[in-house]
Structures are given as structure tokens and as C-alpha cells.
Amino acid sequence: MIRSTGETWIRVEDASAVGAARRVAETLAASLGFGVHECGRVALAVSEAASNLVKHAVEGRILIRPHARPAPEAPAVVEVIAVDKGPGMPDFARALRDGYSTAGTLGVGLGGIARMASKHEVYTLPGRGTVIAMWFTSGTPPAFQMSGLTRPIGEEIVCGDAFACVDGPGTAVAMLCDGLGHGELAAQASRQAVRTFQEHADLPPAALVERIHRALSGTRGGAVAVARLDRDSGMIRYAGLGNVAGWIVRADGRQGMISVPGIAGHQIRTLRDYEYAAPPHSMIIMHSDGLTDRWNIATFPGLTAHSPAVVAATLLRDAGTRRDDASIVTMKVTP
Template identity: 70%
Template structure:
């Protein structure tokens, strides 16, 4: 089971942040069982990526965590609202440098990673994802990514997600605890607890169980989606202001949530089934992201990994006036 925990984003705004990112990377690599040589490789790559953000980016951020689909791999997500990279293919070649872009050192960074991806839009910024494994082990196949970010300077996020993969099927939950801070986080944790123990239930029944469990909390908005990759369908039920989307190259299709607050008030709960087009991505997010984002304005994004999709939407649709959470799931069998 994949669940959101503390996701300490590091703001990369000055030289002091480079050392903080390097130390976080070394600590995470050690926790994932990396030996000294592999820890050094991760530290160098992260230091270089952070240095690039300081020198060339605007509003640079970095997340360093255990990979969601492997406890023995390190995932690094770096994003910014800088000038972007016009020629990504050239930029990832060692020695390539273009003033005003993240091209400096990018080739070396990606060469040290076990897997990487770069998504950049000129004038809007860049997302770089990297996965590091120890002793030459293959990188895990990425089918899901979830990201959270607390409001302003808060440490804890009131939004949470959870996800379970099972062969051709997968089920995910996203909860936006009412308000923000510890009380909102407690509501979201309770939703995740119920999901963890009862995720085999039908979607509508599971949402009903979550609704009842949140009675003693502040409450929140909750959505649950069960994806059947073999059939190409998703069953979805939501209560409150959580957005669900099926994103593909031509646009997106919204999935319906009914009005209410889980744990307190509700309309009649409903479950809907949708057809999932090939090469699409299932996205759920809290209202910490605006629902006005348009997939057409992100060329090729639907074909990218869930980590790139989640990071790009968090950057461009996220607001600092609320906690934010986004869960992206690849639909390909």
C-alpha cells in the first residue's frame, strides 16, 4: 500500500539550500540501504540539481523520498517556474550548457540516476524526476505517484492519499481534511486508516465506511476510484470538493462527486463507471489545486509518467492558500 506521509519539500532559493538537499539525499539513501558509493552518487546528483535551481530557476522546489513503489529506491523530484528548456534532448548531453536554462550539468545528473525524466515548457518551467537504486538494481516501474504540500509555512498537510495496486486493478483514495493543520490531518489519517483495512470493498460501500468513520473528526472531502486496466474502466465515488479526471491527449473527462462533507453531511452517495481511453492518466486532487487547468496547455503531459503529471499539476495548478494533494495513476495494462 502506498500512502502519503510527511513530504518535506525543500525550497531551493540560495546556496544554503544546496547543502540541505544534499544532506537529505544522503540520509534517505542510507535509510534505503545504499552503500557508501551509491550514497555518494545520490548526493552528487542532488547537489548538482539543487545548484542548477539556485543559478537558473525561479521558485525551485525539491522533494527527496523513498520511491512510492520501492522502499529500496530513492526518488527525487525537482520543479521550478523558470525559463524552461527549449531543447531537452541536447540539454541532457554531458557538457551541454545554455545560459538561462537548466542545461548546466543536467546530462551528468541524469547519467548518475537509474532512471530519469525531464518535462519542460519554455517560459513556464521544468520538472525533473530521478530514481536511484543501489548496486545497479533496475529502477521500479512507475504506475502511480502522489504528492502533498501544506499551506504556507505549515509543516503538516491536511490532505492525504492512499493507493493499493493488485494485478490489473488498482484503487486509490484522496481526502481533503476540512481546513488545515493538525485537525485536518487527523481527519485525513482516519480516512486512510479505513481505506487501508477495507480497500477490498466495493467503491460505494468503502466511501460509506469512510463517511461514518469521520463522524468524530473535523470531516473532509473524499473520493475513491477503482481502476480496472484489463477492462479499461474506472468506478468512482466522491463526497465533497475533490476533483477526479481522466486525462488524455485530447483533453480530460471529469468524474462526478456529490455535495457534502464526509463525517457530517452528505447527499445520496453515488458511484459512476467511466471508460478509460488508451494512454490516459487518472488524476484526483484536492481543491488546493485549481480545477481550471487544461491538459491541452501541457503538450504531451498525458504520455508522461505519473510522477511528472503530479508534479507539473502541483506546480501550475496549486495554490499556496490551501493544503494541496494530487494522485496520478497510469491506466496502461
């Protein structure tokens, strides 16, 4: 189960943020049972990434969180995502070399980060910014096929949006809820949606959205969408209520999925499942209206080849608005 809990976003604009990011990462690693050496490795990599943001980036932020275990016996994973709107890296291969730096690229220490992380990915666009994702674990990092991010409005600590995902044998299911308004009351509605999803994730999407609608009675309510993917056939069943966008995304374009007007917990129309065929190597993306729907995947060359976490972080950075809570879920159609 993947859900939007335990996330810590840190704005990295001056040197004081480097220590804050390091402490959060080290504390999380220790709480997950990492040894002293592993905790130090996580802390050093995060310090390096944060220092790079301070020196070279614009609007730098770091997300630090535990990644859900695909199975109870799987090793714990610390996930770190550094996002910026800086100059990007025109010569990425050169930036991986130890000691390479320029005043205009995010490159210091990238080679060291690559060695310290159990797994890492970098997506960079010259003039638009860089996303660096790092995963730290004592074992082999799993191949992540689903991910999601939430980000609260402005300086709020609590996000009113939430998501949850289940990736089972041959079937993947994702739910996203945009709690009405902002702050704790919106978050209460979204948390209730997550709990209901966890209890009834095996239901068809429309039936599950109906259950969530009933469960949100007495809360502020929210917009809700559920997507169920059959990986063997590539068929998607989708049901959406309210202002949640659902897309089937290819490298060269996207297809919208239908959400009907309404507010879960308050106003609802008759729901039905809509079925779509997803081509191989496409992605399912759902997001709240905290992201504008005017993004164009064709302006992000090569992005769909990256992990769901990197795709989510890149779109949240470029399509997200600071005037609303924001959430996004991404799912690979073909493992």
C-alpha cells in the same frame, strides 16, 4: 501501497538550500539501506539538481521521499522531483551534454544527473519551467503506474491532505482526502481516512467512502474520493464526497467524474458508484481544491506520455494555489 508519508519539500532559492537538500537525500538513502557508494551518488545528483535551481530557476523546489515498494522483496527506491517555473530548456538534447550551460536555461549537470540516477525523466516547456524526476535504487526501477503528491499551505509543515493507492494484479485503487481546514487537526482526519482505506481497499468505491465517513466521525472531517480501475476492461468505478475533483484525462482533453456535496464525518448524501469507460493511454487524475480545476491538458504538449509523478508535479506547480493545502493523485489506465 503508496501513501503521502515521508515527504520532504525544500524551497531552493539560495546556496544554503543545496546543502540541506543533499543532507536530506543522503540521510534517507542511508535509512533505506543504501551503501556508501549509492548514498554518495544520490547526494551528488541532488546537489547538482539543487545547484541548477539556484543558478537558473524561478520558484525552485525539490521533493525527496522514499517510493513505496511494489513488493516486500523489491529494492528500496529514493524518489527526487525538482520543480521550477524557470525559462525551461528550448534545446533539451543539447542540455544533456556535459558542460553545456546558458544563463537562460536549466542545463548544468543534467547529463551527469541522467547517468547517476537509476531512472530519470524530464518535462520542460520553454518559458514555463521544468520538472526533473529521478529514481535511485540498487536494482531495476519498477514501471511506476501510480503516484501522488501533497503540499502544505504556505509555510506549514503538516499537510491536511493525504492520499493512498494500491496497484494490484489487474486492479488499481486510489483514495484522496482533503481534511477540513489546515494543520494538524486536518491532517489527523486525512490520516484516519488513509488507515480506513488500507483496511478496506477491496470494497467498492461508494462503500469505501461510506466507511471513511463513519471513521472520520469525531474529527474535522474532509472531502474524500475513491477511484477503482479495472485495467483489463478500462472501466472505472468512482465515488466522491465533497470538493475533490476527479478526471479521466486524454492527451487532448478530459472528462469530469461526479462527486456529490457533503463532508465525510459530518454530512453525507446517499452515495453510489459511477462507472466510466477510460480510453487506452488515458489517465485518472484526482485532486483537492488546492489545485484550480481550470487547467487544460492540451496546453501541456506530450505530458500524458510521462510518468504519473511528472504529471502530478507539473499540474501541482501550474494549477496549485498557495492559499490552501494541495494534493493530487495520478494513475495510468494502460500499463
